[in-house]
Amino acid sequence: MLDLAIHHRQGDFSLQADLTVGEGLTALFGPSGSGKTTLINIVAGLVRPTQGRLHFNGTTWGDGTTFVPPHRRRIGYVFQEGRLFPHQTVLQNLRYGERLLPRAERREDLDRIASLLGITDLLARRPVHLSGGEKQRVALGRALMTSPKLLLMDEPLSALDGALKAQILPYIERIRDDFGVPILYVSHSVEEVARLATAVVTFDRGRASAVGRPDEALATVLHASGGLPAGNFIEAAIVAHHPEDGLTEARSAVGPLLLRRTSLALGTRVRVFVPVSDIVVATEQVEGLSALNRLSGDLVAIEERAGAAVTLTVDCHGQMIVAEVTRRSLRQLALAPGKPVHLLFKTVSIASDALYREARD
Numbered sequence: 001m002l003d004l005a006i007h008h009r010q011g012d013f014s015l016q017a018d019l020t021v022g023e024g025l026t027a028l029f030g031p032s033g034s035g036k037t038t039l040i041n042i043v044a045g046l047v048r049p050t051q052g053r054l055h056f057n058g059t060t061w062g063d064g065t066t067f068v069p070p071h072r073r074r075i076g077y078v079f080q081e082g083r084l085f086p087h088q089t090v091l092q093n094l095r096y097g098e099r100l101l102p103r104a105e106r107r108e109d110l111d112r113i114a115s116l117l118g119i120t121d122l123l124a125r126r127p128v129h130l131s132g133g134e135k136q137r138v139a140l141g142r143a144l145m146t147s148p149k150l151l152l153m154d155e156p157l158s159a160l161d162g163a164l165k166a167q168i169l170p171y172i173e174r175i176r177d178d179f180g181v182p183i184l185y186v187s188h189s190v191e192e193v194a195r196l197a198t199a200v201v202t203f204d205r206g207r208a209s210a211v212g213r214p215d216e217a218l219a220t221v222l223h224a225s226g227g228l229p230a231g232n233f234i235e236a237a238i239v240a241h242h243p244e245d246g247l248t249e250a251r252s253a254v255g256p257l258l259l260r261r262t263s264l265a266l267g268t269r270v271r272v273f274v275p276v277s278d279i280v281v282a283t284e285q286v287e288g289l290s291a292l293n294r295l296s297g298d299l300v301a302i303e304e305r306a307g308a309a310v311t312l313t314v315d316c317h318g319q320m321i322v323a324e325v326t327r328r329s330l331r332q333l334a335l336a337p338g339k340p341v342h343l344l345f346k347t348v349s350i351a352s353d354a355l356y357r358e359a360r361d
């Protein structure tokens with residue numbers, strides 16, 4: 001467990017963070033320049049905070065009197081662009097991480113890591129002969145070969161295009177699920193965070209907010225930023241498959257959900273992303289509509305935005321769901337806080353890549 005309370009000033013920028021980070025993958029999420037990299041550099045010992053304390057699993061890494069240098073923290077660090085040693089082979093790059101450790105502390109097996117990351121056939125190559133995605137997998141392997149107690153990943157996928165990203169995501173999921181090492185993961189990408197994170201710390205102009213659930217943190221951030229694709233993350237468990245209709249049924253706190261057919265096993269926990277733009281708002285139960293998903297709740301907030309759009313927040317059995325209507329619909333439906341509403345959306349509108357497997361049971 002990582003426990004920190006720090007204040008750091010660099011130039012005009014100041015960072016304030018008071019957090020406890022547990023196991024799993026904790027995403028550090030926020031706009032450019034909000035302090036994410038500064039925070040992980042402080043955790044790594046590469047930047048010494050102006051003030052504060054940092055403890056890891058009961059050991060003090062830094063406070064007013066103690067400062068544990070980076071190489072004694074047992075941290076694996078994966079950077080945006082890999083930073084492999086260009087003149088060494090993949091095997092030598094992997095062994096490098098291991099050589100930093102006394103023999104008795106080497107826990108990781110090279111064959112296992114190479115196979116986990118799908119790089120066994122690349123061991124004799126030099127980085128110049130690897131694709132971007134392969135390089136990043138080797139960088140992940142090198143970090144794991146140091147038998148780290150904590151992994152830091154600073155936008156490890158941001159230099160890769162969409163298809164390569166999609167190839168690497170499952171490897172990061174495996175590391176998260178198989179290694180039992182806490183991961184701090186810096187990202188700008190909602191999709192990455194939604195898929196990978198078990199917890200999220202949001203950053204806003206140097207202020208790191210407490211660790212929260214991914215769906216709540218992301219919904220709040222998207223809502224506040226007005227960023228697209230704004231939407232709702234609904235946590236659910238797969239309860240039935242209906243192959244005859246090509247549908248999968250899931251149960252969630254907001255009600256039953258019908259999804260496009262997936263091959264996930266019954267009981268698997270998923271996060272379903274429902275874009276705001278896909279939700280239709282009704283004040284009465286409507287029949288004769290093709291939308292298969294219907295949630296009910298009470299309107300709790302109305303926020304008029306620039307242009308024609310109005311954002312509604314609806315309390316559906318305790319979870320806030322955000323929807324959007326036009327000003328005209330707001331008037332015509334006489335929407336007001338406290339009014340019961342129904343939210344309808346089509347099953348088919350849930351894109352397959354918006355269905356995320358939950359990290360842990």
Ligand SMILES: Nc1ncnc2c1ncn2[C@@H]1O[C@H](COP(=O)(O)OP(=O)(O)OP(=O)(O)O)[C@@H](O)[C@H]1O
Pocket residue numbers: 010011012013030031032033034035036037038039188203
């Ligand atoms: N050595 C430094 N001296 C002064 N200011 C710095 C230094 N390093 C970073 N900064 C400033 O601190 C702020 C936070 O930077 P940081 O790299 O932590 O942000 P970030 O959230 O990781 O951004 P990005 O997502 O773009 O990587 C920025 O305003 C940056 O310009």
